[in-house]
Amino acid sequence: MRKKITSLSNSLIKHLLLLQKKSKLRNSENEFVIEGVQELTYAIQAHYKLKQVLVCNDVFETTIELTDLDCEVIEISKDVFEKIAYRSSTGGIVAIARAKSLSLDHLRFITKTPLILVAEAPEKPGNIGALLRTCDAANLDAVIIANPKTDLYNPNIIRSSVGTVFTNKIAVGSTSEIIEYLKINNINIFAAALQNSSSYLQEDFTEATAIVVGTEHEGLSESWRSQAYKIVKIPMEGKVDSLNVSVSASILIFEAKRQRLNK
Missing domain, CATH: 3.40.1280.10 (SPOUT methyltransferase, trefoil knot domain)
Known part of the structure; x- marks a missing residue:
């Protein structure tokens, strides 16, 4: 059974919100947040490594096949999605990914x-x-x-x-x-x-x-x-x-x- 997060005080949700806001944390953790079907699709095609994918089934509309993702897939409530999403029209999907070297x-x-x-x-x-x-x-x-x-x-x-x-x-x-x-x-x-x-x-x-x-x-x-x-x-x-x-x-x-x- 897939893990589900319904609480805004969940530690992963807090971590995700901090990653969105703080460049220093993104750099120290070598992680960042991807929101949206198109953005996530491009990241997958570019072979970015995903850590977690958070999906809100109430608004999830995408051709991304979740069972093919090599990472943890977590269901989130609509309240949680609305807290972490910048936009409402991104297909109900948010991910935490590993950054690549840009040297x-x-x-x-x-x-x-x-x-x-x-x-x-x-x-x-x-x-x-x-x-x-x-x-x-x-x-x-x-x-x-x-x-x-x-x-x-x-x-x-x-x-x-x-x-x-x-x-x-x-x-x-x-x-x-x-x-x-x-x-x-x-x-x-x-x-x-x-x-x-x-x-x-x-x-x-x-x-x-x-x-x-x-x-x-x-x-x-x-x-x-x-x-x-x-x-x-x-x-x-x-x-x-x-x-x-x-x-x-x-x-x-x-x-x-x-x-x-x-x-």
Whole structure:
């Protein structure tokens, strides 16, 4: 008979709630929370190891076959589900999973001309989620986060990325570590910045390429600009001189994809 939790004071429920809120606990325990059918499906396909899957039968609607899961499956009451769920429309399923290493050393490419997005110090989960959705749509070879402000297993990032945090190859590191990695692997750095830049439409992105974007307010650090193969900009014809980082990244990424399709 499957275990059932009906009490909000249950120790596992308390632990799950803390994992949702505290980055330090996620890092120390190497665990995080996944909510939603689509998000969990992507995590399973990416071979994330699940510890517990909590299911509310009152709202459970999914094609996920629970008997195939290699973990403990626990039934929870509707009251418990409503306490731990951020959204009501996620299929009545929440899981605790093991985090994967996101070190640069774990990146592997199947092509000699990878296309990579590097985002320096993104802070807003919504922006990070939008970046990850774009990279998934473009089927990039990797996404690298430089000097991250939050861990990638933040529930808000998982939610805003609609699970593409699991479908992308992701690594994190310091700006200096990532620059060294790109240089060693002969990957051209195209830094998106206004200073001493040329239009992105004049550049060739068909070789091994890292498109590097910064935040709207801070832009890219001098380290990226000084080490860049080319500094590129998106010409602006209106009053503003910058776009949302996810919009800028999308424009540059899909121009690179267009060039590669036409090569």
